[in-house]
Amino acid sequence: MPAVTVDGVAVEVAASATLLEAARAAGRWVPTLCFDARQAPFGACRACLVGVEGSAAPLPACTTPCRDGMVLDTEDPAGRRVAHAVVELVLSELPQAPAPHTELAQVAQRLGVEEPRWPGETHAPQPADTRHPYLAFQHELCISCGRCVRACDELQGTFALTATGRGFEANVAAGLDEGFRASACVACGACADTCPTDAITEVSLLP
Amino acid sequence: MLETMSKNLVELVRRHHTLDAPSALDVLKEAVELRGEITDADRREAAQRSGLPEAAVYGVSTFYDDLLQPRGERHVRVCTGTACFAATGDAHVDALREAFGLGLGERAADGSVSLAETVCLGFCHSSPAVRDGDTIDAGEDVVARVLSGSARPAAEPAWVSLLDEPVLTRPPDWSGLRRVLNERIAPEALLEEVKAADVRGRGGAGFPAGTKWQFARAAGGDGVQKFIVANGDEGDPGSYIDKYLMERSPELLIEGLALAGYAVGAAHGFVLCRSEYPRSKPALEAAAERAQADGLLGDDVLGSGFAFDVTIVEGAGSYVVGEETALLACLEGLRGTVSARPPFPAQEGLYGRPTVVNNVETLCNIPFVAARGAAAYHALSPASDTAGSKLVCFNERFARPGVYEVPFGVSMRWLCDEVADGLRDGRAIKAVQIGGPLGGILPASLLDTPFDFDALAAEGCMLGHGGIVAFDDATSMRDVARHLLRFGAHESCGKCFPCRIGLRRAHALFAADAPVDRGRLEALLETLELGSLCAHGGGMPAPIRSLLKHFPDELGLA
Numbered sequence: 001m002p003a004v005t006v007d008g009v010a011v012e013v014a015a016s017a018t019l020l021e022a023a024r025a026a027g028r029w030v031p032t033l034c035f036d037a038r039q040a041p042f043g044a045c046r047a048c049l050v051g052v053e054g055s056a057a058p059l060p061a062c063t064t065p066c067r068d069g070m071v072l073d074t075e076d077p078a079g080r081r082v083a084h085a086v087v088e089l090v091l092s093e094l095p096q097a098p099a100p101h102t103e104l105a106q107v108a109q110r111l112g113v114e115e116p117r118w119p120g121e122t123h124a125p126q127p128a129d130t131r132h133p134y135l136a137f138q139h140e141l142c143i144s145c146g147r148c149v150r151a152c153d154e155l156q157g158t159f160a161l162t163a164t165g166r167g168f169e170a171n172v173a174a175g176l177d178e179g180f181r182a183s184a185c186v187a188c189g190a191c192a193d194t195c196p197t198d199a200i201t202e203v204s205l206l207p
Numbered sequence: 208m209l210e211t212m213s214k215n216l217v218e219l220v221r222r223h224h225t226l227d228a229p230s231a232l233d234v235l236k237e238a239v240e241l242r243g244e245i246t247d248a249d250r251r252e253a254a255q256r257s258g259l260p261e262a263a264v265y266g267v268s269t270f271y272d273d274l275l276q277p278r279g280e281r282h283v284r285v286c287t288g289t290a291c292f293a294a295t296g297d298a299h300v301d302a303l304r305e306a307f308g309l310g311l312g313e314r315a316a317d318g319s320v321s322l323a324e325t326v327c328l329g330f331c332h333s334s335p336a337v338r339d340g341d342t343i344d345a346g347e348d349v350v351a352r353v354l355s356g357s358a359r360p361a362a363e364p365a366w367v368s369l370l371d372e373p374v375l376t377r378p379p380d381w382s383g384l385r386r387v388l389n390e391r392i393a394p395e396a397l398l399e400e401v402k403a404a405d406v407r408g409r410g411g412a413g414f415p416a417g418t419k420w421q422f423a424r425a426a427g428g429d430g431v432q433k434f435i436v437a438n439g440d441e442g443d444p445g446s447y448i449d450k451y452l453m454e455r456s457p458e459l460l461i462e463g464l465a466l467a468g469y470a471v472g473a474a475h476g477f478v479l480c481r482s483e484y485p486r487s488k489p490a491l492e493a494a495a496e497r498a499q500a501d502g503l504l505g506d507d508v509l510g511s512g513f514a515f516d517v518t519i520v521e522g523a524g525s526y527v528v529g530e531e532t533a534l535l536a537c538l539e540g541l542r543g544t545v546s547a548r549p550p551f552p553a554q555e556g557l558y559g560r561p562t563v564v565n566n567v568e569t570l571c572n573i574p575f576v577a578a579r580g581a582a583a584y585h586a587l588s589p590a591s592d593t594a595g596s597k598l599v600c601f602n603e604r605f606a607r608p609g610v611y612e613v614p615f616g617v618s619m620r621w622l623c624d625e626v627a628d629g630l631r632d633g634r635a636i637k638a639v640q641i642g643g644p645l646g647g648i649l650p651a652s653l654l655d656t657p658f659d660f661d662a663l664a665a666e667g668c669m670l671g672h673g674g675i676v677a678f679d680d681a682t683s684m685r686d687v688a689r690h691l692l693r694f695g696a697h698e699s700c701g702k703c704f705p706c707r708i709g710l711r712r713a714h715a716l717f718a719a720d721a722p723v724d725r726g727r728l729e730a731l732l733e734t735l736e737l738g739s740l741c742a743h744g745g746g747m748p749a750p751i752r753s754l755l756k757h758f759p760d761e762l763g764l765a
Contacts, residue, residue, distance in 0.1 A: 040214070044740065045704050081734075082734050085709075089708040089709055090708065121715070146702075157215070159262055160260075162263050164270075167711070173266070175265065176250055176251075176262070
């Protein structure tokens with residue numbers, strides 16, 4: 001079992017463990033947006049960069065495997081600058097601030113992110129897609145973290161969701177983009193559960 | 208366990224592939240060729256025939272340029288690559304837009320004509336270039352010819368070797384594969400020879416090919432299926448080297464693939480070539496057929512018992528598909544997005560199997576090494592520690608543009624002034640961009656820099672693919688920054704956040720009619736460099752850094 005040091009704390013981790021798992025085992029916080037421990041790591045958001053002794057640049061914690069003797073700095077200044085910038089960029093693509101209870105808002109608050117330095121074009125606001133009785137899309141809040149798509153693939157095995165578009169136009173859709181109802185969706189709710197921005201939410205049936 | 212790409216989808220694709228099902232991308236490409244656009248019925252059919260879930264097919268259909276731009280009865284594609292930009296400052300794009308009354312990616316209401324953007328057609332020697340239907344025309348008057356309906360196929364200059372003994376531009380003779388199989392040289396011995404030859408990847412990163420092969424050879428247990436993939440979709444605007452290799456010397460590439468297969472223990476090779484080069488796939492397929500007939504491919508190559516086949520696949524318009532994990536996703540017919548590594552393709556590549564991905568030119572070096580050995584290969588570039596030779600190509604601004612085989616270690620000035628004979632029309636070189644859009648920009652004052660991996664890296668540049676694009680003295684360097692960042696943002700696969708949003712913002716900084724805040728720009732560049740998942744977002748800052756260093760007064764900084 002590799003033994004690694006995280007911010008001065010020694011931890012032993014499983015042979016297959018990632019830097020993020022080591023940091024969490026040491027009780028240290030690393031900002032993440034595309035990570036969900038129930039899913040395979042994805043490496044998209046790049047908020048989780050940590051310093052590794054001997055490495056010229058910080059490394060993505062969620063996709064880098066631990067090696068015995070590694071020394072990690074979860075508050076590496078360059079890594080934190082990137083995390084801060086990534087959250088600014090993500091906020092700048094949303095037409096409205098994320099609701100305070102969302103994971104994105106909480107990560108932004110913890111990193112102390114306020115006004116994005118690079119304002120610009122946002123996702124076009126559009127009416128919420130409420131064609132499904134239990135699940136609603138609000139596409140302009142999507143940050144393309146891929147968590148819903150992976151939840152549908154890896155947890156539910158339904159493949160009702162997909163990433164769509166390319167570059168800044170990237171988003172998510174159910175089926176042939178005809179909404180959840182016309183897709184293979186079985187309304188398990190795993191996508192809404194993992195969504196960090198409320199781009200997919202469960203429609204509450206209770207008052 | 209690290210599994211950064213959907214293992215489920217990849218396994219699904221693998222199982223259907225073994226049943227000879229077409230990929231979803233193939234079916235969607237057929238549909239758009241046939242009807243000019245993709246309907247939901249086409250997507251359902253693609254899902255049914257490929258076995259991919261409908262949603263995944265929808266995702267594929269919204270990713271590739273070729274599937275997104277609707278086609279009229281007449282489909283005109285205008286090249287917006289860097290060489291064409293250097294030639295006209297995009298005046299050819301504006302002229303076509305005005306004349307057709309269409310934006311890029313639009314089709315006339317009556318369906319008669321459509322205008323699309325394409326990056327890059329590989330006619331950088333004769334820019335600007337336009338593809339009208341199946342005809343690629345290029346040159347100063349190309350817009351007038353296209354508008355009068357008289358587009359004609361543009362000529363391509365012959366390639367020239369400056370070596371006494373050409374490696375890449377010699378007529379292919381299969382001597383490497385013949386020697387290895389006839390003399391019963393063991394796969395391990397061939398692998399050792401390639402390692403001793405120190406063949407460095409010609410696609411940008413310069414990674415030693417032998418090391419990559421060794422990883423793949425050692426991966427998996429006995430009897431595990433392995434693959435060799437030639438990356439023929441490295442679409443660096445301004446480079447047409449792979450196009451020349453695939454179309455003029457397809458046998459050399461196939462021989463290189465077979466040798467790689469022999470050394471690694473793979474019985475199947477793939478070439479993913481670019482749809483922007485419509486002649487590449489037919490040329491490769493014809494060469495593979497001839498090789499099969501001559502006993503150089505098949506179940507028992509040259510009676511040696513070694514089995515090797517190749518499949519030629521055409522992409523659908525995405526620059527990032529030149530990145531190896533995105534390339535494999537495209538081969539599988541999926542969205543061409545990048546996956547985090549590990550796992551590396553040598554461990555888990557195509558269909559989840561150990562795979563070597565080599566650039567086209569890299570593989571074309573292998574037959575010489577196999578035929579003549581590592582020592583002869585090292586002797587090709589006497590002025591450099593780098594082994595072998597390199598193809599370079601020049602854009603239309605030069606007096607003698609074309610593809611040349613040169614030794615490493617010569618000076619950039621010699622290449623630009625002697626080989627390509629300087630710029631035409633008495634123009635002066637302001638700067639050259641080497642090795643594609645992710646390469647740094649060398650100002651004319653630094654042209655004495657040697658053409659070599661390390662020497663160029665010391666100036667913030669890279670040898671990359673070997674494309675050399677000159678900007679002449681009339682070029683605005685702010686326009687160059689805007690052009691490159693527009694390309695970068697357009698081609699971002701959208702997976703990692705720094706590239707997906709950051710390149711859009713970087714482009715906006717230069718596209719606005721306002722000064723660029725240097726502090727904000729540099730913070731954005733750092734985010735891209737440190738944060739991006741692949742070399743696209745990580746590399747786009749390199750030319751911008753060069754411009755900041757050498758032409759700060761021209762960028763309109765504040």
